[in-house]
Each structure stands twice: as structure tokens, then as C-alpha cells.
Amino acid sequence: MTDGIKPFSFDTPGSMLVEWGGAKRMGELLSAWFPERNLLIVTDKFLHENGLLDPAVASLKAHGFTVTVFDDVVADPPEAVLMSCVERAKAAGADVVMGLGGGSSMDIAKLVAVMLVSEQPLSELYGIGKVEGKRTPLVQVPTTAGTGSEVTNITILTTGETTKMGIVSHQLYADRVLLDAELTVGLPPVQTAATGIDAMVHAIEAFTGQHKKNMMSDVFAKEALRLMTANLITACQDGTNRAAREAMLLGANLAGQAFSNSPVGAVHALAYPLGGHYHLPHGLTNALMLGPVLRYNMTAAASLYAELADVVVGPSEEGTQAKSANFVNFMQDLMDRSGAPLKLRDVNVPEADLPMLAKDAMLQTRLLVNNPVEVTEKDALALYREAY
Ligand SMILES: NC(=O)c1ccc[n+]([C@@H]2O[C@H](COP(=O)([O-])OP(=O)(O)OC[C@H]3O[C@@H](n4cnc5c(N)ncnc54)[C@H](O)[C@@H]3O)[C@@H](O)[C@H]2O)c1
Ligand SMILES: [Fe+2]
Structure with missing residues (x-):
């Protein structure tokens, strides 16, 4: 007799679409995926200014979405970036969140989706399994082939001069993931x-x-x-x-x-x-x-x-x-x-x-x-x- 399989669990987002050029029909995709129509896109200035979002935003607007773009994400994002993104999302009345960028943008998008509806202060979210309750719908669209943040339940924030801290909770898994490799073509x-x-x-x-x-x-x-x-x-x-x-x-x-x-x-x-x-x-x-x-x-x-x-x-x-x-x-x-x-x-x-x-x-x-x-x-x- 063999030992059999050691018990384990495996968690991952529920749905992934792999489609070259898929971002160009983002409006069609999102309208099928969610009933919400007030979208916050979390990204960085470089991607925004270089037009990487444009086809997706045009498609979203054509499908009746209100789109707010937060483009202040920086690499290894500090807490302040997250908090200003949450403020922006609340002011815009966003009811669905998209991370579109590298790991930094997707990490911020996860937590914004939580903090839009949660009363928990950020300081209570650090660690494993500390997030309570639900979040707003969340879709992740990576533009680097790197962190895999689109499928992880982790956000990493810079908390001091040289320190980083992680938030690990099931709620950080996205509802939907789009892998459109065309978005990665311009990565140097x-x-x-x-x-x-x-x-x-x-x-x-x-x-x-x-x-x-x-x-x-x-x-x-x-x-x-x-x-x-x-x-x-x-x-x-x-x-x-x-x-x-x-x-x-x-x-x-x-x-x-x-x-x-x-x-x-x-x-x-x-x-x-x-x-x-x-x-x-x-x-x-x-x-x-x-x-x-x-x-x-x-x-x-x-x-x-x-x-x-x-x-x-x-x-x-x-x-x-x-x-x-x-x-x-x-x-x-x-x-x-x-x-x-x-x-x-x-x-x-x-x-x-x-x-x-x-x-x-x-x-x-x-x-x-x-x-x-x-x-x-x-x-x-x-x-x-x-x-x-
Ligand atoms: N959540 C997780 O599981 C996890 C795991 C590892 C790292 N991280 C975090 O992810 C971040 C690193 O992510 P990253 O390596 O993807 O980089 P990043 O998101 O910090 O982006 C790095 C740079 O690449 C540029 N860029 C991104 N896509 C591009 C494209 N298609 N064309 C041209 N330029 C492009 C961005 O504008 C930015 O200047 C760190 O903050 C790290 O802490 C998270
Ligand atoms: Fe890594």
C-alpha cells in the first residue's frame, strides 16, 4: 500500500479568459461579467500616458460604463497611494474595480475593492486572513508577465522607509482575470x-x-x-x-x-x-x-x-x-x-x-x-x- 495523497487545499480565482487582443472588447466582457457600471481602473502614469488603456476605455464607454482612472500607482506602492485611491474610488461612487498594469497596480486594486465597502482600518488588515466581509467586484488585467498578482490573494505595501508588509486574505482573489498578452508587447x-x-x-x-x-x-x-x-x-x-x-x-x-x-x-x-x-x-x-x-x-x-x-x-x-x-x-x-x-x-x-x-x-x-x-x-x- 502507498501512503496516498497528503491532504492539501488549492485556491485560485474562479474564472480566467486568455485572449490575445481581449482588452479591445473590455466593455463587452465586463457587461457580461458584472451588472455594475461604475468602474474604477487602477493603473500607473506610464501606462496611462502611453495609451495602453485607451482601447479598453473606449470599449467600456461604448458599452455604457462610467470610467474613472486612478493612475498614481508607483512601484512598491506605499500606504498613502492606497488611501488616495480609496478616496478617489469613493468620490466617484465606483462599484467595480479593475487592476490594469503590473503587480503594483493589481495589488492596489485588490485592497481598494475591499476598502470601498469595508469599515476595517488598514492597520487591521495586515497579516493572514484578517480581512472580514465582502468586497466590490474585482477584475485583474496584468501588463507584465511577472508577479502573477492577478491570481494571488496577496497585496504587498511599503509601510516605512525600507519595510514592506503583506495582506493575505481570500477576498483578494479576483472574480475575473483577463490575460491579453498583446498588452505586454511594449514591455522593454x-x-x-x-x-x-x-x-x-x-x-x-x-x-x-x-x-x-x-x-x-x-x-x-x-x-x-x-x-x-x-x-x-x-x-x-x-x-x-x-x-x-x-x-x-x-x-x-x-x-x-x-x-x-x-x-x-x-x-x-x-x-x-x-x-x-x-x-x-x-x-x-x-x-x-x-x-x-x-x-x-x-x-x-x-x-x-x-x-x-x-x-x-x-x-x-x-x-x-x-x-x-x-x-x-x-x-x-x-x-x-x-x-x-x-x-x-x-x-x-x-x-x-x-x-x-x-x-x-x-x-x-x-x-x-x-x-x-x-x-x-x-x-x-x-x-x-x-x-x-
Ligand atoms: N501580490 C503578489 O502576489 C505580488 C508578488 C510579487 C510582487 N508583488 C508586487 O508587485 C510589484 C512589482 O510588479 P511588477 O514587476 O509587475 O512591476 P510594476 O507594476 O511595479 O511596474 C513596473 C514598471 O513597468 C511598467 N510597465 C508595466 N507594464 C508595462 C507594459 N506592458 N509596457 C511597458 N511598461 C510596462 C510600469 O509602468 C512600471 O513603470 C511590487 O510592488 C511587488 O511588491 C506582488
Ligand atoms: Fe516575486
Whole structure:
């Protein structure tokens, strides 16, 4: 007799539409999805000013929607941005919310949908499962193939000079998700690389998670990694390549579903202090730490990395340790070719700060416990030195 399946749960948004060019018929889609007609779009200035929203907004107006655009979202959004978005949404009488942008815009949209109807103060929402009651209808439309925020129940806010805090609650799962890869065509090569590497890290870390890894998160993680490793370089080199953009967006989405159910580990734990102190983009910070952490985990996680080698390199007759090394080398080579900056020194992190970063990384206990190998402060410092 075998042991059977270890019990697990798997949560994700109820409905996803994958359609190239789907944003152009946003009005038609939203009128079928929701009875509400007063929409708030949460986005950032760059996307707004560059016309990325225009086809969607034109379609929405043609279908009778009142549309308010909040475009003050910034990367790693602080609490103040959220609060001014809530104020704007209330003043406009919004009754349905759309996040249209990268992870930052989608994160804010989730909480605005909650705070439009909830009396709970923001300070009471931090942590796991603290949100009570319902929210307004919520649709998410990613424009980066990265965070997978469109399918996660997490919002990350910047709460102080260098600190970020998370809100994790079931209500943050969207009602509807539109994956229109045409929206990602204009993402520049370096951002395509960095956000794509972030998404690949989600898949790898979900697959090697110590506690919540399960049969469904494994399926999503493997397919995510297969799609993205095969398409990252093409998407970086030829942003207009439809097949590559579609594979990256779907891959990032699958990876998001994987890590929303089996949380990330040491790459993210070591990446967060870099974002906090130097305001480096989230994807880039992951790209900087991935190589060192993969090598650090390579022996302990050998059987899992060997399984991933079968997915990204192809099956072979080699032993587990050799396959694990193949996987790590494959990922390092992919990163080298992607064009993302790969060393802390290249992004002006002062060498003297490394001990402080290692100390800070130890605060990410929520993530470090998921890593296949323990990471002490001394180990973290060695990893930052390797990344330097
Ligand atoms: N909720 C989650 O599960 C989760 C997970 C990881 C990270 N995050 C958060 O997500 C944020 C990072 O998200 P991100 O990496 O998607 O970046 P982002 O949303 O911060 O956007 C980065 C930049 O890319 C630009 N951009 C976005 N789409 C574009 C397009 N199609 N063409 C041209 N430019 C485009 C934006 O205008 C912006 O300047 C951080 O705030 C991070 O904390 C959330
Ligand atoms: Fe991430």
C-alpha cells in the first residue's frame, strides 16, 4: 500500500479568459461579467500616458460604463497611494474595480475593492486572513508577465522607509482575470527579463516549498517553468513575438497560482531587503539572488531540481546530483543571456551594506521556512557576497 495523497487545499480565482487582443472588447466582457457600471481602473502614469488603456476605455464607454482612472500607482506602492485611491474610488461612487498594469497596480486594486465597502482600518488588515466581509467586484488585467498578482490573494505595501508588509486574505482573489498578452508587447527587454525571472522564481520556489507544496502546485509550477524557460529569450529579443509573449504571460500566471498555494522561499527572502533599501524593481532583485540561492540549495534540493531538469533540459540517464547541477547551470545560462543585470555591484549596492542586508533578510521568517535548506544570517551574508 502507498501512503496516498497528503491532504492539501488549492485556491485560485474562479474564472480566467486568455485572449490575445481581449482588452479591445473590455466593455463587452465586463457587461457580461458584472451588472455594475461604475468602474474604477487602477493603473500607473506610464501606462496611462502611453495609451495602453485607451482601447479598453473606449470599449467600456461604448458599452455604457462610467470610467474613472486612478493612475498614481508607483512601484512598491506605499500606504498613502492606497488611501488616495480609496478616496478617489469613493468620490466617484465606483462599484467595480479593475487592476490594469503590473503587480503594483493589481495589488492596489485588490485592497481598494475591499476598502470601498469595508469599515476595517488598514492597520487591521495586515497579516493572514484578517480581512472580514465582502468586497466590490474585482477584475485583474496584468501588463507584465511577472508577479502573477492577478491570481494571488496577496497585496504587498511599503509601510516605512525600507519595510514592506503583506495582506493575505481570500477576498483578494479576483472574480475575473483577463490575460491579453498583446498588452505586454511594449514591455522593454530588461523589464521583460527581470519580471520573467521573478515569475520563474515563483515556479521554482513553489516546487521546492517545504510545507505547502502539493500535487496541484507542482503541476502548475512545472508547466509554468516549461513555458517560460522556452520563451524568455525570444520575448526579450523580439517583444512583438506573439507566441513568446503569450507563453510568458500564461507561464507567469500558472506560476502565480503555484506560489499562491505553496509560498516562495530564500530567493524572495533575500530579494526583499534589496527592494526595501535601494528601491530596485522586484523582478530585478530576484534575478540578482537566484543564481547564488540555486547553487546553495543544489545538493539538498537535488531530487526536486532533477525533476525540473527533466522539464527544462529534457529527460536524461544521468544521476540525481548531475541532473540537479544541469538545472542550476541551465537557469544561470538563461539569466546570463536574458540581459538582466546580474551582480549587486552592477546596480550600485554598496559592498559595506551586505551585513546589514543579511540581518534584514533574517526578518523574512515567513519565507525562509519554505526554503529546502536552512539559511542562517552567516549563510545569507555569504549569498549576498556571491551575488556581489
Ligand atoms: N501580490 C503578489 O502576489 C505580488 C508578488 C510579487 C510582487 N508583488 C508586487 O508587485 C510589484 C512589482 O510588479 P511588477 O514587476 O509587475 O512591476 P510594476 O507594476 O511595479 O511596474 C513596473 C514598471 O513597468 C511598467 N510597465 C508595466 N507594464 C508595462 C507594459 N506592458 N509596457 C511597458 N511598461 C510596462 C510600469 O509602468 C512600471 O513603470 C511590487 O510592488 C511587488 O511588491 C506582488
Ligand atoms: Fe516575486
